Amino acid sequence: MTNGILANHIGIIAIGSGLIAASIYWLMMSVTIAHIEAISGLVPFDMRPAGYGPTQAAALLDALGVEGRAYYLSHQLTLDTLYPAMLAVTLIATICWLGQHRPDKRFIRIGIALSGASALFDYAENLGIMTMIWSWPGVFGPLVYAASSATILKSISTTLAVLLVLFLGFHRARHPKATRPL
Numbered sequence: 001m002t003n004g005i006l007a008n009h010i011g012i013i014a015i016g017s018g019l020i021a022a023s024i025y026w027l028m029m030s031v032t033i034a035h036i037e038a039i040s041g042l043v044p045f046d047m048r049p050a051g052y053g054p055t056q057a058a059a060l061l062d063a064l065g066v067e068g069r070a071y072y073l074s075h076q077l078t079l080d081t082l083y084p085a086m087l088a089v090t091l092i093a094t095i096c097w098l099g100q101h102r103p104d105k106r107f108i109r110i111g112i113a114l115s116g117a118s119a120l121f122d123y124a125e126n127l128g129i130m131t132m133i134w135s136w137p138g139v140f141g142p143l144v145y146a147a148s149s150a151t152i153l154k155s156i157s158t159t160l161a162v163l164l165v166l167f168l169g170f171h172r173a174r175h176p177k178a179t180r181p182l
Helices: 002-040 054-099 106-135 141-174
Strands: none
Touching: 002 054, 054 106, 054 141, 106 141
């Protein structure tokens, strides 16, 4: 019975969580990330999908100053605590919704794993950023490389999960009868 209820409402969950995630993302991009870029003149850690090294991390943290680092902690990381979970729920619900009638559930399992990994790596990235800010000016290489690795892995897993959503949506649109019960 629970699976039937979930199957009937998974589309609503996907759309609702997607709207919430998109709203948080818009707020981060237009307010908090924009503010961080404006005061530092540099791209924030969150927006560096290829990662960063100790020199780049030190330059950003120094350019932020005391108030900018406090803003990063209080505003950006607060929003970025909500966003990964909402994005993961959106991706998982959308993948389940688009793939619910596929006979092969492998893509759904892979998509769920990628979506969950995306959120976990985003949280690891946030912890790394938080630790770098708290320990400034004593930021050391291994911490920067760990946070940067989390950023890269977040970017890869998110991209793969979104590509899987697009693949499932494209397949469902091209083969509507094959993905729906008779």
